[in-house]
Amino acid sequence: xxxxxxxxxxxxxxxxxxxxxxxxxxxxxxxxxxxxxxxxxxxxxxxxxxxxxxxxxxxxxxxxxxxxxxxxxxxxxxxxxxxxxxxxxxxxxxxxxxxxxxxxxxxxxxxxxxxxxxxxxxxxxxxxxxxxxxxxxxxxxxxxxxxxxxxxxxxxxxxxxxxxxxxxxxxxxxxxxxxxxxxxxxxxxxxxxxxxxxxxxxxxxxxxxxxxxxxxxxxxxxxxxxxxxxxxxxxxxxxxxxxxxxxxxxxxxxxxxxxxxxxxxxxxxxxxxxxxxxxxxxxxxxxxxxxxxxxxxxxxxxxxxxxxxxxxxxxxxxxxxxxxxxxxxxxxxxxxxxxxxxxxxxxxxxxxxxxxxxxxxxxxxxxxxxxxxxxxxxxxxxxxxxxxxxxxxxxxxxxxxxxxxxxxxxxxxxxxxxxxxxxxxxxxxxxxxxxxxxxxxxxxxxxxxxxxxxxxxxxxxxxxxxxxxxxxxxxxxxxxxxxxxxxxxxxxxxxxxxxxxxxxxxxxxxxxxxxxxxxxxxxxxxxxxxxxxxxxxxxxxxxxxxxxxxxxxxxxxxxxxxxxxxxxxxxxxxxxxxxxxxxxxxxxxxxxxxxxxxxxxxxxxxxxxxxxxxxxxxxxxxxxxxxxxxxxxxxxxxxxxxxxxxxxx
Amino acid sequence: xxxxxxxxxxxxxxxxxxxxxxxxxxxxxxxxxxxxxxxxxxxxxxxxxxxxxxxxxxxxxxxxxxxxxxxxxxxxxxxxxxxxxxxxxxxxxxxxxxxxxxxxxxxxxxxxxxxxxxxxxxx
Numbered sequence: 001x002x003x004x005x006x007x008x009x010x011x012x013x014x015x016x017x018x019x020x021x022x023x024x025x026x027x028x029x030x031x032x033x034x035x036x037x038x039x040x041x042x043x044x045x046x047x048x049x050x051x052x053x054x055x056x057x058x059x060x061x062x063x064x065x066x067x068x069x070x071x072x073x074x075x076x077x078x079x080x081x082x083x084x085x086x087x088x089x090x091x092x093x094x095x096x097x098x099x100x101x102x103x104x105x106x107x108x109x110x111x112x113x114x115x116x117x118x119x120x121x122x123x124x125x126x127x128x129x130x131x132x133x134x135x136x137x138x139x140x141x142x143x144x145x146x147x148x149x150x151x152x153x154x155x156x157x158x159x160x161x162x163x164x165x166x167x168x169x170x171x172x173x174x175x176x177x178x179x180x181x182x183x184x185x186x187x188x189x190x191x192x193x194x195x196x197x198x199x200x201x202x203x204x205x206x207x208x209x210x211x212x213x214x215x216x217x218x219x220x221x222x223x224x225x226x227x228x229x230x231x232x233x234x235x236x237x238x239x240x241x242x243x244x245x246x247x248x249x250x251x252x253x254x255x256x257x258x259x260x261x262x263x264x265x266x267x268x269x270x271x272x273x274x275x276x277x278x279x280x281x282x283x284x285x286x287x288x289x290x291x292x293x294x295x296x297x298x299x300x301x302x303x304x305x306x307x308x309x310x311x312x313x314x315x316x317x318x319x320x321x322x323x324x325x326x327x328x329x330x331x332x333x334x335x336x337x338x339x340x341x342x343x344x345x346x347x348x349x350x351x352x353x354x355x356x357x358x359x360x361x362x363x364x365x366x367x368x369x370x371x372x373x374x375x376x377x378x379x380x381x382x383x384x385x386x387x388x389x390x391x392x393x394x395x396x397x398x399x400x401x402x403x404x405x406x407x408x409x410x411x412x413x414x415x416x417x418x419x420x421x422x423x424x425x426x427x428x429x430x431x432x433x434x435x436x437x438x439x440x441x442x443x444x445x446x447x448x449x450x451x452x453x454x455x456x457x458x459x460x461x462x463x464x465x466x467x468x469x470x471x472x473x474x475x476x477x478x479x480x481x482x483x484x485x486x487x488x489x490x491x492x493x494x495x496x497x498x499x500x501x502x503x504x505x506x507x508x509x510x511x512x513x514x515x516x517x518x519x520x521x522x523x524x525x526x527x528x529x530x531x532x533x534x535x536x537x538x539x540x541x542x543x544x545x546x547x548x549x550x551x552x553x554x555x556x557x558x559x560x561x562x563x564x565x566x567x568x569x570x571x572x573x574x575x576x577x578x579x580x581x582x583x584x585x586x587x588x589x590x591x592x593x594x595x596x597x598x599x600x601x602x603x604x605x606x607x608x609x610x611x612x613x614x615x616x617x618x619x620x621x622x623x624x625x626x627x628x629x630x631x632x633x634x635x636x637x638x639x640x641x642x643x644x645x646x647x648x649x
Numbered sequence: 650x651x652x653x654x655x656x657x658x659x660x661x662x663x664x665x666x667x668x669x670x671x672x673x674x675x676x677x678x679x680x681x682x683x684x685x686x687x688x689x690x691x692x693x694x695x696x697x698x699x700x701x702x703x704x705x706x707x708x709x710x711x712x713x714x715x716x717x718x719x720x721x722x723x724x725x726x727x728x729x730x731x732x733x734x735x736x737x738x739x740x741x742x743x744x745x746x747x748x749x750x751x752x753x754x755x756x757x758x759x760x761x762x763x764x765x766x767x768x769x770x771x772x
Contacts, residue, residue, distance in 0.1 A: 529676040533653050536672075536704065554704075554736040561706040565675045613744055614707040620743045 003051040010055035031147040035155025037081035053078040076121025084114035103269035111152040119145035153261035157220035193233040211268040219268035306486035310506040320347035321507040331537040337455035338390035350386040368405035369442035380436040387433040405442040417450040419480040459504035521583035527576040555621040562614035563594035563636040571598030597633040665692035670701030673709035698730040717749040
């Protein structure tokens with residue numbers, strides 16, 4: 001079927017081409033079948049050549065002196081696109097014509113060089129059969145050659161465009177512009193081709209505009225239209241072609257068509273290449289951003305968090321916004337939000353470095369002020385040009401106090417359970433990297449389990465043409481009406497403040513300490529060894545806040561670890577499920593259950609070297625231990641009576 | 650994520666002391682074992698000082714048992730230092746670890762014994 005379609009296209013385009021014949025019946029200044037043949041081979045593969053050969057023979061048979069000549073001409077017409085396709089493949093031609101290289105290759109290799117073959121073979125065939133005299137051989141060759149070459153230059157880009165899979169929708173505004181510019185092309189053609197010769201090239205600026213705005217998919221059809229119009233004008237001896245000799249008409253027409261095709265294709269490719277480069281850079285910066293931000297803020301069950309990162313539109317390079325949640329020693333947590341000055345890949349890379357440097361100092365247990373101080377000092381020592389605003393806070397769940405320091409960053413917002421909110425206005429120093437010798441200070445803020453802390457970057461609150469104070473008020477208003485759930489709250493804030501217009505990157509981080517002071521405890525964690533320390537931290541905080549002594553807390557935590565470790569090691573296969581820890585405390589009786597939903601692969605046996613001793617340890621440290629395995633899942637129930645103050649009224 | 654525990658090594662004559670501060674559980678026991686094994690090559694006496702260890706469960710006990718057995722086959726000795734009032738002593742006692750390794754209140758005691766042994770090598 002493909003072969004038949006190719007034959008039909010080739011034959012049809014040949015018929016059209018012959019209508020444009022200037023000299024005699026068969027020599028035409030524009031021979032579309034060469035374009036059809038080239039694209040057919042590029043898209044469907046070189047194996048399609050018999051179709052081209054058959055079609056070329058069928059086209060040439062009625063207009064050739066004899067059948068043998070038609071065979072020779074058809075051979076030349078098949079060989080030329082075959083050679084062109086092979087060469088393009090070797091060079092690494094891309095059919096989208098999105099690079100300047102592709103346009104050059106199409107013009108010089110496929111059109112000008114390869115078509116020498118068909119012109120030479122065809123002209124010699126006609127000369128040998130005396131259809132063309134020796135003196136006219138050179139002229140015949142040049143018309144043949146330019147006709148075939150123009151067929152490639154004018155027709156191939158349009159066909160490549162049609163067969164290309166990449167299909168972007170036209171924006172509304174572009175569509176209007178396209179209609180306007182199409183009308184302009186028709187008008188310009190009319191003026192140029194019906195008027196005097198001097199006005200002919202006035203069409204070039206219009207084609208330039210189309211190539212600039214619409215790239216290849218605008219330039220290719222426009223070029224085809226203009227070339228066909230010009231050729232028709234030449235055939236009908238209109239406008240600049242009036243009262244001129246055949247040779248003169250041919251020379252003017254070919255130079256005009258060549259200029260149109262060269263400049264359109266090359267300009268459109270240059271624009272595409274530049275656009276692709278900008279897009280590519282945006283993609284790099286954005287994926288760099290995302291790879292750094294997508295890490296799960298793992299192993300912090302003490303704090304619930306939600307984050308939003310929205311990169312700027314494609315035309316604007318992404319910036320260096322970042323956020324981070326850092327689990328610190330003793331169950332404390334670090335929260336970071338920052339914004340590196342500048343945009344693009346450079347800013348994204350600097351962001352990655354700053355984020356890690358800040359993380360490293362934070363993990364060394366430095367206070368927020370000291371951490372920012374050290375980051376600033378490191379930037380100075382490295383002679384880095386990076387500059388960034390940053391906010392770093394450290395939250396201690398045990399005392400429920402937040403200690404924070406701001407290096408020229410926008411103020412964090414504290415929201416209570418009813419949506420009342422206030423900014424933590426203090427600024428503790430200039431942006432990192434701004435002044436080499438800066439002493440950062442810090443502030444503290446009580447933050448109970450009902451409070452939410454909101455951190456954000458300038459993209460959320462800065463809007464061109466609006467004073468920043470009004471925008472910060474708008475943020476407070478949006479927060480006061482936001483839903484209580486952290487994800488819903490983030491969505492509400494983003495939707496209210498940005499209403500679709502993203503001028504700069506936006507990072508938003510919402511954090512809420514989980515209250516562990518109540519009489520009940522509920523934890524759901526992946527059954528992995530790495531989640532055990534955090535689970536222990538949460539249970540420790542719960543026990544401490546319920547008045548358990550340190551010895552009692554120690555015993556319960558060891559027993560918990562045994563049950564938890566068993567669930568981690570025995571319950572699940574390769575895919576981990578959940579470990580569920582539930583606790584209740586009342587009248588000094590603490591009940592803790594550790595459950596899983598897997599099937600223990602082997603019941604841990606008590607051996608002398610300590611493996612499997614977990615159950616014995618549990619029984620010794622707790623007052624009562626019951627292990628139930630019913631169906632899928634095992635539940636360990638542990639009870640301990642403590643000397644805690646009575647919790648009943 | 651911060652390290653759950655830190656290990657400091659100190660060499661005192663023919664005694665190598667490893668001080669473990671923090672917590673040991675299934676999430677870090679393999680890393681702790683590897684660090685101890687890498688250092689336990691040259692000395693005659695090895696001391697694991699658990700004075701600063703705040704959490705120890707059967708994962709850690711298994712580690713200490715394995716280490717004690719391995720050193721014993723090489724005719725080396727493992728000593729544990731655990732203050733008598735430390736909560737982890739309860740866990741160690743439950744596991745009957747005294748059958749494999751020796752338990753002391755502080756490092757000086759072990760060092761004195763090791764020094765005496767060097768001055769008067771056992772027959």
